Amino acid sequence: MNTRRDFLQKMGASALMLQLSSISAFADTPDLIEQPYEGKVLRVAIMGLGGYGTRVAEAMKACNKAKLVGVISGTPSKVKDWQAKYSIPETNCYHYENFDQVKNNPDIDAIYVTTPNALHHNQVIRIAKAGKHVICEKPMALNAREGQEMVNACKKANVKLLVGYRMHFEPRTLEVIRMRNAGDFGKIMFFQGQCGFKIGDPTQWRLNKALAGGGSMMDIGIYAINGARYMIGEEPVWVTAQETKTDPVKFKEGVDETIQFQLGFPGGAVASCLSSYNINHLDRFFMSGDKGFAEMQPSTGYGPIKGRTHQGELTQPITTHQTVQMDEMASIIFEGKKPVVAVDGEEGLRDLKIIDAIYEAVRTGKKIKLTA
Structure with missing residues (x-):
């Protein structure tokens, strides 16, 4: 495809210089140009590879501050499919019985829990004990008693607990x-x-x-x-x-x-x-x-x-809600950003x-x- 090249070749020299001059002037206004993100990236494993977990994974392709790096599932075939689709290394793949071992994996910062509601309580507490930040889909738990125990566990482990309020x-x-x-x-x-x-x-x-x-x-x-x-x-x-x-x-x-x-x-x-x-x-x-x-x-x-x-x-x-959500949650975790409406x-x-x-x-x- 040489469309752009042909177009430039056909442009008059003065027009080209005018265009380049305009670009240069525009570049001198830093607020008008989106600079590439060079900060810390939140490395996320998704737990529960169903419909919503897939939606989050697809949305994260467009994130600047968050990246999908791991999976946790009870279905081996799903793990293999996700590995191939999202280039996830074998070392970042876990199942529900062994994901506590994530505590020994420095390549994962946070785990996003998208499993059925009744599983959130136990899974979030286990993730906290493994020393990883948690993003949990809503409702956070089955009742307030479970929710309080999850909040307490994450505070005790000094990890963030965020909820998927996109x-x-x-x-x-x-x-x-x-x-x-x-x-x-x-x-x-x-x-x-x-x-x-x-x-x-x-x-x-x-x-x-x-x-x-x-x-x-x-x-x-x-x-x-x-x-x-x-x-x-x-x-x-x-x-x-x-x-x-x-x-x-x-x-x-x-x-x-x-x-x-x-x-x-x-x-x-x-x-x-x-x-x-x-x-x-x-x-x-x-x-x-x-x-x-x-x-x-x-x-x-x-x-x-x-x-x-x-x-x-x-x-x-x-916007794509989950893309914005994950970038914002990365800022909350790494930069201490305070959202307009809490998501903790x-x-x-x-x-x-x-x-x-x-x-x-x-x-x-x-x-x-x-x-x-």
């Missing part, structure tokens, strides 16, 4: 938070979070209470909980909740199909949210204040996120406490008070 780095989400902090919406009075889709294969682990810890609430309801917190900017002080189940065969005991829940906040705002495994086309956040509003739809999907406020459409850049273990624990309260409210029919 929306905390999404540009349009951050713009809404910036506007709220600037007072553009005035006093926040109401939030609505709708998260739902019709789940498929009835044999999958997400519909197995022993592995998932629940149903739609654990998988997607957590987005509405977390979204209410970061959009309103406060921690809820009470919760009420109701469950609807139309298919007890598919959604067995302990696996919620649809839960409606309400949150109350100290500033007077209320949130009305819905989480469902049996209703399609639910991925919407809406927030109203006495001076304006914000609406996001889709609000938490893999993208593109779309939204508008009383000032107009949100036009911030569309304590943040994950706050959501787990609310989930515990929602399930208690469903069980008892009572308003449950929340404590810090």
Whole structure:
């Protein structure tokens, strides 16, 4: 292909010099040129080579500050496939019985846990004892008790525990938070979070209470909980909740199909949210204040996120969430960067406490008070 060469050869000398002069002037403005990253790179092993682990691996190809260097899986064939696809050395491959040996591997800095929810607690604690930083998918654990034990283990081992809250780095989400902090919406009075889709294969682990810890609430309801917190900017002080189940065969005991829940906040705002495994086309956040509003739809999907406020459409850049997340988490681990919205273990624990309260409210029919 000589297209560019032919083009340059056909250009007049003066035009070429003008172009080169413009490039030179542009280069003299360092803020306008993205400099190649030369800092420390976070070397990551992914634990759990399923659908989401694959999504993270693909997104990391575009990272500047993070790199996929290892895998942990219970399926040997997946390990071999990933080795070939991502050029992973044999020395960085582990299975669930022997991954504690990662403590002797200086080529891995952190492990990203993308296994089923019920496995997180034990795996994160083992990773901490091996002296590696942990990134854990949400929900961080099955309940707040497990979450607290994970936080304690990582603190004791002096390693970071981060949670895969990719929306905390999404540009349009951050713009809404910036506007709220600037007072553009005035006093926040109401939030609505709708998260739902019709789940498929009835044999999958997400519909197995022993592995998932629940149903739609654990998988997607957590987005509405977390979204209410970061959009309103406060921690809820009470919760009420109701469950609807139309298919007890598919959604067995302990696996919620649809839960409606309400949150109350100290500033007077209320949130009305819905989480469902049996209703399609639910991925919407809406927030109203006495001076304006914000609406996001889709609000938490893999993208593109779309939204508008009383000032107009949100036009911030569309990003690959996991790429930005991993680069930002590298900065948190190595540079001590403070994100706009926390992604640490304590943040994950706050959501787990609310989930515990929602399930208690469903069980008892009572308003449950929340404590810090």
